[in-house]
Amino acid sequence: MGDLASTQDLESRLEGYRTELTGYCYRMLGSAFEAEDAVQDTMVRAWKSFEKFEGRSSLRSWLYRIATNVCLDMLNAGNRRARPMDLTAATPVARAQLTARPEITWLEPVPDGRVLPSVADPADTTVERESIRLAFVAALQHLPPKQRAVLILREVLAWKAAEVAELLGTSVASVNSALQRARATLAEYDPSASDPADPLDEEQQKLLERYVAAFEGYDMQALTALLREDATMSMPPYDLWLRGHDDIVGWMLGVGEVCRGSKLVPTVANGSPAFAQYHPSQDGEGYEPWALIVLEVADGRIGAMDFFLDTKRWFPLFGLPERLSAGG
Structure with a gap:
């Protein structure tokens, strides 16, 4: 019974850190899936190496060290992720295809509930939500992996430089230098803040x-x-x-006409309002x-609409219905 209890206790302790x-x-x-x-x-x-955990750091720090190494291995094996605006200039609707x-x-995209742990301080909640916005995460992808880790740990999770240095096996001076370079790169991509939306x-x-x-x-003027x-x-x-009213409306009334008659179901993604769009079958x-x-x-208006079309991936992840009845 003792071994079973200790096993269950360890499982519970580890699971307590899953969301963050x-x-x-x-x-x-x-x-979301790679995360x-x-x-x-x-x-x-x-779990496999817990017996070697000697408690010189907290369990949380130890888990972050393992997670960082896992992420660095994955990033070294593949390309950075991007949005369409990271790859090309905006397309005039006349040439859009x-x-x-x-x-x-x-x-x-990612559901908020998968990545935002419950915290007591509203200020911490605001920082956490802002740092999973699509624009911010896209900007992070321009950073080298270790700079990315430093910036997230220092700026988002509020770790001390010494804690980050210990986690990465480097010096405080190296961490501070990496943070400075990361901030400069991030500023080039200007992931400007969105309006607070919680609630x-x-x-x-x-x-x-x-x-x-x-x-x-389907009221384009509205x-x-x-x-x-x-x-x-x-x-x-x-x-x-696309960018700007004319090109967006031109698309919506052209190729995008297929969206006419859709129904929207509210959800949340990346710290932002989101909707599941259902099209007449x-x-x-x-x-x-x-x-x-x-x-x-x-500033009280919608600055971006990102339509993620691979619904076989996203709708199950967000717990959305497979279809809506004729009554919507």
């Missing part, structure tokens, strides 16, 4: 209600009234992306998954 470790690995890797794989690998390694880029490893205030709620009404009614002038729209796995019986739409809201 998944958040860390997601920021490092830019993939979960990395954390599972971390847990297995921790859908071209899949299967060779590109796309940045992936949504009354104005934000009204904005999203108007967005749903405009999208479901839709553009909600968008910033420089709003962007992307559709991974296609490399096309061809058999006329209800609605089928079409896209996961992640919105970026800044």
Whole structure:
């Protein structure tokens, strides 16, 4: 019984860190699925080597050291993840066409609940949410892996330089230098802050209600009234992306007409409002998954609409229904 109890206790202790470790690995890797794989690998390694854990550091620090090594190994084996806007300039709607880029490893969305642990301090919650936004995670992908780890540990998770140095097996001076370089690189990509949205205030709620009404009614005038002038729209796995009202509306009323008649179901992704888009099914019986739409809201307007089209991956991950009935 003693061995069983100690085994269950260890499992419980390790599981207590799963969500925050998944958040860390997601920021490092830019993939919800790879992050979960990395954390599972971390847990297995921790379980197998727990007898060697001598308690010179906390269990949390030890797990982060293992997770960091797992992520660094994965990053050394593959390409960085990207968004369409990381690869090309915006396309004028007159030349817009859908071209899949299967060779590109796309940045992936993630459900908040998988990566944001419950914390008592609202200020900590704001930092955690801001640091899983698509724009921020995309900017992180431009950093070399070790600089990425340093910046996340220092700026997001508020580790001390000495703690990070111990984790990485380097000096405090090296950590500070890496952080300085990482900050400079991140500034080049300007992942500007979004409006706080936890919880949504009354104005934000009204904005999203108007967005749903405009999208479901396919009212382009009402839709553009909600968008910033420089709003962007992307559709991974296609490399096309658009900027500005005219090109977005031109697309929506052209190739995008296929979205007319859709229904939207609210969810949350990457610390941002999101919607599951369901398209009228061809058999006329209800609605089928079409896209996961992640919105970026800044200064009271929508600054970005990212349509993730691989619904066979995203809808199960977000716990979304396989289809909607005819009544929506």
